[in-house]
Amino acid sequence: MKKLISLFLCVVLLMGLMPVASAENSCGCGFSPVIYVGALGCADIYRDAGLPTEQRLWQIDTDFILANIKPELLDLTLGIAASDYDKIGDVLIKVVNKTLGDLALDQNGDSAENVTAPSLNFPTNRSHNADTQFYFNYDFRLDPYIHADRLNECIVELKRITGHDKVQLKASSMGGIVLSCYLERYGYDDVETIITQCSPLWGTAVAGELFTGKFELNAISLRRYAQGALPYMEESDFIEGVIYSLTDVLLVTGVWSGLIALGDNFVNKLIDRVYDEALVPIFGSMPGIWAFVPQEYYEDSLEFMGTDKESVLYEKIASYRIAQANLVDNLTVAKNDGVKLYFVCGYNVQRTPLVSAWKNTSDGIVDTKYASLGATCADLGEELSSEYINNLSDKTYLSPDNMIDASTCAFPDNTWFLRDWLHCTGNAALTEFYKYFLTSDEQITIDNEKYPQYLLYDTNAVTLTPVTKNLTAFEIFKMSPTFLNFIRMLSEFITKLFYMLLGDR
Numbered sequence: 400m401k402k403l404i405s406l407f408l409c410v411v412l413l414m415g416l417m418p419v420a421s422a423e424n425s426c427g428c429g430f431s432p433v434i435y436v437g438a439l440g441c442a443d444i445y446r447d448a449g450l451p452t453e454q455r456l457w458q459i460d461t462d463f464i465l466a467n468i469k470p471e472l473l474d475l476t477l478g479i480a481a482s483d484y485d486k487i488g489d490v491l492i493k494v495v496n497k498t499l500g501d502l503a504l505d506q507n508g509d510s511a512e513n514v515t516a517p518s519l520n521f522p523t524n525r526s527h528n529a530d531t532q533f534y535f536n537y538d539f540r541l542d543p544y545i546h547a548d549r550l551n552e553c554i555v556e557l558k559r560i561t562g563h564d565k566v567q568l569k570a571s572s573m574g575g576i577v578l579s580c581y582l583e584r585y586g587y588d589d590v591e592t593i594i595t596q597c598s599p600l601w602g603t604a605v606a607g608e609l610f611t612g613k614f615e616l617n618a619i620s621l622r623r624y625a626q627g628a629l630p631y632m633e634e635s636d637f638i639e640g641v642i643y644s645l646t647d648v649l650l651v652t653g654v655w656s657g658l659i660a661l662g663d664n665f666v667n668k669l670i671d672r673v674y675d676e677a678l679v680p681i682f683g684s685m686p687g688i689w690a691f692v693p694q695e696y697y698e699d700s701l702e703f704m705g706t707d708k709e710s711v712l713y714e715k716i717a718s719y720r721i722a723q724a725n726l727v728d729n730l731t732v733a734k735n736d737g738v739k740l741y742f743v744c745g746y747n748v749q750r751t752p753l754v755s756a757w758k759n760t761s762d763g764i765v766d767t768k769y770a771s772l773g774a775t776c777a778d779l780g781e782e783l784s785s786e787y788i789n790n791l792s793d794k795t796y797l798s799p800d801n802m803i804d805a806s807t808c809a810f811p812d813n814t815w816f817l818r819d820w821l822h823c824t825g826n827a828a829l830t831e832f833y834k835y836f837l838t839s840d841e842q843i844t845i846d847n848e849k850y851p852q853y854l855l856y857d858t859n860a861v862t863l864t865p866v867t868k869n870l871t872a873f874e875i876f877k878m879s880p881t882f883l884n885f886i887r888m889l890s891e892f893i894t895k896l897f898y899m900l901l902g903d904r
């Protein structure tokens with residue numbers, strides 16, 4: 400009987416203690432805290448941080464560039480006056496090296512000791528909801544596994560201080576590279592939700608092409624690039640219209656072509672030196688930048704960049720390939736075990752017009768096919784061929800504008816496409832969109848009522864609306880008769896005429 404009483408007392412004692420013990424740590428809010436894994440450039444990098452000689456190297460400090468250019472102005476002017484490309488090259492390479500050279504890593508892929516990112520965040524605030532997210536930043540140059548290790552520490556700490564047993568991860572752009580390494584090394588046990596936004600999960604063609612030396616200047620992409628920036632300029636409709644028509648007039652009169660020829664000439668003369676004396680030593684030394692190279696460019700890039708396969712740097716570069724190669728498998732296992740997945744990608748934006756992959760549809764930086772893990776995309780400004788579309792047995796994943804087929808994606812039901820969304824830009828409509836995912840207990844798929852797979856991102860109207868079929872400029876003008884739309888209509892007509900008469904370029 401005594402034993403029974405003491406057992407009873409023990410149970411009472413334990414029951415009394417247990418809620419107290421767990422209440423101290425657990426949070427009943429039902430919303431797992433969010434870690435926002437930042438993009439490239441999320442942390443500033445300094446030389447001599449805290450010393451009188453301190454200099455910010457990244458984000459690049461305009462005053463610092465100017466200070467580096469100033470002493471070279473005379474040489475630059477003389478070089479230009481004499482069309483002396485060697486001299487111009489000398490000056491440019493000197494300025495680039497003075498401005499960016501200290502960012503270069505050594506043969507081991509390590510930074511110089513006096514070049515650091517001094518303000519890396521660690522969680523201290525236990526308040527958390529969809530609006531209060533922990534911002535994870537990192538030194539983009541380094542081996543992304545280093546960031547994965549620190550991300551893991553942050554997750555453990557955030558779980559501890561908030562009392563939740565899982566976190567939600569939202570990775571922006573390069574954050575997806577860090578996420579890939581995290582999943583490869585630490586798995587998904589601590590993760591409830593994964594969101595990637597415009598992430599180069601399979602790389603970006605720009606990195607692949609720069610590391611294989613494929614420069615290309617071309618009139619159509621330059622013009623589209625200039626026009627694509629227009630809605631982001633805070634000008635009136637009238638000014639926009641004038642600039643828009645000007646770019647077309649320039650195209651028609653061949654000024655663009657002249658610029659291109661000049662550019663080609665200039666680029667050809669300088670390109671070898673810029674690679675050898677600036678680009679290779681600086682960016683080729685960064686495992687973080689290597690992670691942007693798509694697999695299809697990888698071997699050629701190693702050869703072109705002359706990477707020493709015996710070096711520690713190479714080991715770091717190569718180990719990321721494993722995280723990239725295993726990503727879909729890692730995500731699949733996570734998904735099957737209940738982790739919610741959301742991939743958000745932009746399309747229909749002209750990318751940096753310097754590379755031969757300028758026709759790839761993208762968000763301006765990351766190719767849609769790489770951010771979406773395998774969507775089939777029409778070339779920019781075009782639709783998928785009618786042959787391709789007719790052969791599709793299931794058109795569920797075909798975009799209403801016929802530009803993208805998501806059925807070839809690794810996770811077609813979990814992947815969203817935002818038309819006209821410029822890389823890493825955001826607005827209130829997008830915030831609402833993410834909140835819808837973050838606050839849902841269940842996986843939301845593309846067949847939900849609110850957000851279908853293809854959405855039009857309107858930066859001026861601050862809306863995300865379902866994509867419809869492509870309208871001609873005339874149809875758009877009829878719906879919204881602004882001056883800009885009138886000019887667009889005229890421009891479409893002139894451009895058509897121009898290509899009909901003269902062909903491409």
Ligand SMILES: [Zn+2]
Nearest residue numbers: 426428429430
């Ligand atoms: Zn909570």
